[in-house]
Amino acid sequence: MTSDTLTATDTMRAVRLAAPGEISLDEVALPEPGPGQVRIRLEGCGVCASNLTPWGGAEWMTYPTEPGALGHEGWGVVDAVGEGVTGFTVGDRVAALSYSAYAEYDLADASATVKLPASLEGRPFPGEPLGCAMNIFRRSDIQPGQTVAIVGIGFLGALLTRLAKDAGARVIAISRRPFSLDIAREMGADETIAMDDHWAIIEKVKELTGGVLADRVIEAVGKQWPLDLAAEITKERGRLVIAGYHQDGPRQVNMQMWNWRGLDVINAHERDPEVYIEGIRMAVDAVASGRLDPTPLYTHTYPLDQLDQALNDTRDRPDGFLKALVMMDRSA
Template sequence: MHSMRAAVITGPGQAGLTQVPIPDPGPGDLLIKVEGCGVCPSNLPLWQGRPWFTYPAPPGNPGHEGWGTVAAIGPSAKGFAQGDRVTFLSSQAYAEYDLVPAEAAVKLPSSLDGRAFPGEPVGCAVNVFHRSRIEAGQTVAVIGAGFLGIVFTALAAAKGARVVAMGRRETALDLAKKYGAAETVRMDDHYRIVEYMKEMTNGMGCDRVVEATGFQWPLDLAGELVRERGALVIAGYHQDSPRQVNLQQWNWKGIDVINAHERDRNVYLEGIREGIKAVEAGLFRLDDLITHDFTLMELNRAYLALTERPEGFIKGIIRM
């Protein structure tokens, strides 16, 4: 076999399949037979369309949450053997094969055999947790009970923090509670939530507030909920338009503002390794969080589900 199928975003709201050559691994590369790839909210602008995008997108792009099996190894690539299951960092994993540097892959243990493992979002959640400087006894509000918010909740609760998970959907809040949230709050009314949290914290506010949605209102809410000299952690990926912040409020409170997105590949990979250990330790189960499966030809449906987020939706993946 010399060619493979890859998904292609051909225009706003349009995705299809194309046939492209299977790449040969160069020096230091691994050719991965992709088992699956997570569908990330950061993908949505490309699929929805923005003036600065050109189409068609490169085949397999922007799939960046892949895992699979090493099919071939390039010269000088070390640490892997054919047949190893790995999760990896790339940007073209919506395809049957992907080519990545060996330094961008993490070997999966046998305990995860046969199980989906989108390592990139797991590593992202772990690194947000580290950047947030969570300590036992802190009150931590997590705004957004999606995949990142729930994994973060599990990690913070295991550290001994009192976590308050906030979200729109009851099934997501139930999962957050399963993974350690002391309280859950339905995101329906700004002022009700502010008053509720004031009462819960005796008027002090939260030590840490993690904004994990990427939208304006939750960012506004985060500024209201964080206590004086607390920390507001921006974990949501804000990309649809410029944001406005109440800088007077932030100044007056003297808060730390932490942009928790990681760009150092080595740090990212270490987050993935820690995430693997957390799954093995039972802190959270990806089987609970991966709620929707799609085929490669169903990428449009996957993005539509990600946009609408119906009740029960946490994480969608493409399975090859």
């Protein structure tokens, strides 16, 4: 580690999942960056729906978790750099792909860290989900004049609505909650449909497209029914993009229909770290340029010691909820 540092303490606060549905806030040793790593003094971390399976008590989970575990949407200021790091210095404001960001500090590989420009100073920047949105959009191959249906308007679906509209597409937003449909309209959706009746939705999309159905359909819920629905409203030789988080068990698909229609089916989840980071870089450019403004989508903020409530609200989605951020308050 270099001698430069912003830290005046050798401990930090970090949350552990103590048991299913239970957290503990602990004082733990400050992590030291190894070769090629930076340490980030976190300003905040987004709460991801992928946390809900371990929060509920998955069979494969071990409790208590490591300090800060499951947090992977952090941003903050570099406060120490490890041996061999170039391109980053203490004081740089960054977003990073790290994995223990429900804490006041976290380590990240320098190669998985992206600088934030001065124009984003003071603005939250959960890089991982913003980068995911950019990568899903890229793989959707949306072209001007196409009809794009987005099934599920949460944080991700709302971002994709804006990106698709900006690309010149006609956007049909389909979601369960009236609040989400309001957000979709604000993000540029041309048409909105309440997600309540499977066959009625299909008929409505047919009506809106002259019976052709949608050129591109992005499924952003992560459940069986929305996946079924998304396939049903994709036109012949259209593209079905699976962006929902399908990690709670097997899925069934209507392969006969997929085959008959000649659908291109894209699993838009990335696993290549370089692609992840490129998505974050694209998100930085989009937000800094004003092309994308996620600020209205950060609907709920919580202090670190209320991560349990943030997770419960992410699960229960009370009225007006879209995206939770945990913010690091060091004033206490």
